[in-house]
Amino acid sequence: MFVKLLSGGYLGLETFPVEVQVDISNGLPFFNIVGLADTAVKEAKERVRSAIKNSGFSFPSKRITVNLSPSDRRKGGSLYDLPIALGILASLGKLEIENFRNTVVIGELSLNGEVKSVRGLLTVVLGLRKLGFRKFLIPPENVGELELLKDIEVFTAHSIGDIAKGKIRKVEFKKLQTKGRADYKVDFADVKGQRQAKRVLEIAVAGFHHAAMVGTPGSGKSMLAKRVPTIMPPMGEEEILEVSQIYSVAGLLNNRLITERPFRSPHYTASETAIIGGGTVPMPGEISLAHRGVLFMDELPEFNRKVLEVLRQPLEDGKVLVSRANYKVEFPAKFLWLSALNPCPCGNYKHPFRECVCKPSQIRRYLKKISSPLWDRIDLKIWVNPVEESELLKETNEEPSKVVKERVLRAVEIQKKRNPEGRFNGELTNSQIEEVVNLEPPAKGLIEKAMERLRLSARSYYKLLKVCRTIADLEGLEFVKTTHVAEALNYIREPIEVP
Numbered sequence: 001m002f003v004k005l006l007s008g009g010y011l012g013l014e015t016f017p018v019e020v021q022v023d024i025s026n027g028l029p030f031f032n033i034v035g036l037a038d039t040a041v042k043e044a045k046e047r048v049r050s051a052i053k054n055s056g057f058s059f060p061s062k063r064i065t066v067n068l069s070p071s072d073r074r075k076g077g078s079l080y081d082l083p084i085a086l087g088i089l090a091s092l093g094k095l096e097i098e099n100f101r102n103t104v105v106i107g108e109l110s111l112n113g114e115v116k117s118v119r120g121l122l123t124v125v126l127g128l129r130k131l132g133f134r135k136f137l138i139p140p141e142n143v144g145e146l147e148l149l150k151d152i153e154v155f156t157a158h159s160i161g162d163i164a165k166g167k168i169r170k171v172e173f174k175k176l177q178t179k180g181r182a183d184y185k186v187d188f189a190d191v192k193g194q195r196q197a198k199r200v201l202e203i204a205v206a207g208f209h210h211a212a213m214v215g216t217p218g219s220g221k222s223m224l225a226k227r228v229p230t231i232m233p234p235m236g237e238e239e240i241l242e243v244s245q246i247y248s249v250a251g252l253l254n255n256r257l258i259t260e261r262p263f264r265s266p267h268y269t270a271s272e273t274a275i276i277g278g279g280t281v282p283m284p285g286e287i288s289l290a291h292r293g294v295l296f297m298d299e300l301p302e303f304n305r306k307v308l309e310v311l312r313q314p315l316e317d318g319k320v321l322v323s324r325a326n327y328k329v330e331f332p333a334k335f336l337w338l339s340a341l342n343p344c345p346c347g348n349y350k351h352p353f354r355e356c357v358c359k360p361s362q363i364r365r366y367l368k369k370i371s372s373p374l375w376d377r378i379d380l381k382i383w384v385n386p387v388e389e390s391e392l393l394k395e396t397n398e399e400p401s402k403v404v405k406e407r408v409l410r411a412v413e414i415q416k417k418r419n420p421e422g423r424f425n426g427e428l429t430n431s432q433i434e435e436v437v438n439l440e441p442p443a444k445g446l447i448e449k450a451m452e453r454l455r456l457s458a459r460s461y462y463k464l465l466k467v468c469r470t471i472a473d474l475e476g477l478e479f480v481k482t483t484h485v486a487e488a489l490n491y492i493r494e495p496i497e498v499p
Helices: 044-054 081-091 122-129 140-146 161-164 194-205 221-225 236-252 272-276 304-311 312-317 361-365 391-392 401-418 430-436 441-454 458-474 484-494
Strands: 002-011 014-025 030-034 063-069 103-105 135-138 153-156 211-215 293-297 319-323 328-332 336-341 381-386
Touching: 002 081, 002 122, 014 081, 014 211, 030 044, 044 140, 063 081, 063 135, 081 161, 103 430, 122 135, 122 140, 122 236, 135 140, 135 194, 140 153, 194 211, 194 221, 194 381, 194 401, 194 458, 211 221, 221 336, 272 304, 304 361, 312 319, 328 430, 381 401, 381 484, 401 458, 430 458, 441 458, 441 484
Parallel strands: 002 103, 030 063, 103 135, 135 153, 211 336, 211 381, 293 336
Antiparallel strands: 002 014, 014 063, 319 328
């Protein structure tokens, strides 16, 4: 007997429908799965066999052939356990196959017949929804991933036994609260002093400008970076789905959508593949897991130079194309890049009360680990001094993240209304920033003098315009003033002079 069910597959974030064809015929007992199936799919034979037996059904002692169509697309994962098992049960007359017509069936099976969660379900559903599919039978542990999708019908069941008995539940979703939390465990109010560094991070978030903090150990660079998500604007529904499907493919979704902006901080021993993505099975890297959020790289010069160089193209394009012999996949990678580094190998160069033991040649070699093209892509650079002892010990009322976030949200709203496609200032092209910068004549004159005196490159010039525009937006002003230019010049210059 021949039956077929619908399912889906994915490669990276690309989705395609899969027709699971099951044929049971007379002959020696044999169970085979064809259709470019990987090891995980072929192992489904043993899971399906045990699941059917342990659910109270007899497994047919016949020739069973399962074809996953189209046969020229590679299939991976455990998504096909459930449709294969239902196909076999339908062939045995244990369930009515008509009940599953036009229904996409996805799920892994445990050996006792329970339907278990799968990786990449949100990605598959989003892709198939665009192709017109509207009915889905999924594992109960994956239900939370589809909360924002209102134009589809979602059904679930705990086991293949329940499905055979007709105990299939239609899922009714409650409205998801997509606004960012107000009760973060960390806050900018925790950081004493460092007003200029806080100001730089505020500008970085408001205009989506990449920033680097240079300073001696213990000055608070990492502490400041970890508090950046507390002042970022909340994600909209479209951004939530973008980020969540990346985490779905990575197997990091845990039955709930990602509603807060990601903060990723890879260790400096991370490989190129870990940062950029790839592998035998294409997986998103850290830059994609940081999409719409923050990628913080502490101890920047300690990263392998080749690893750092792979950032250059994603920083420009907001996406990464991973090309391997067996596949080509594209992952989004639009992230706010924050980095922190010591000024020298020992960390004490220019420390107010500690002696640096590094030679000038060692300092130059240490900082040269970061190439000029990559360093030039950082919009804001700040020197972070250690907090004075007197300031550390006295009681102070530091500005909380909530207050800073309000200023950021006002600036972001201005940019959404004014900029093309509602982009952040840091994302504008050179021609676009020239159209919206609105320099007052004195401010324009100051920039011309700075260009002549500092010999700024073309990239630095446009970077200066973008930062000036963001500073003015934070004050709610239409025109850029000389004070804005003067402040921006402090942040685009090199924070450290190499001896």
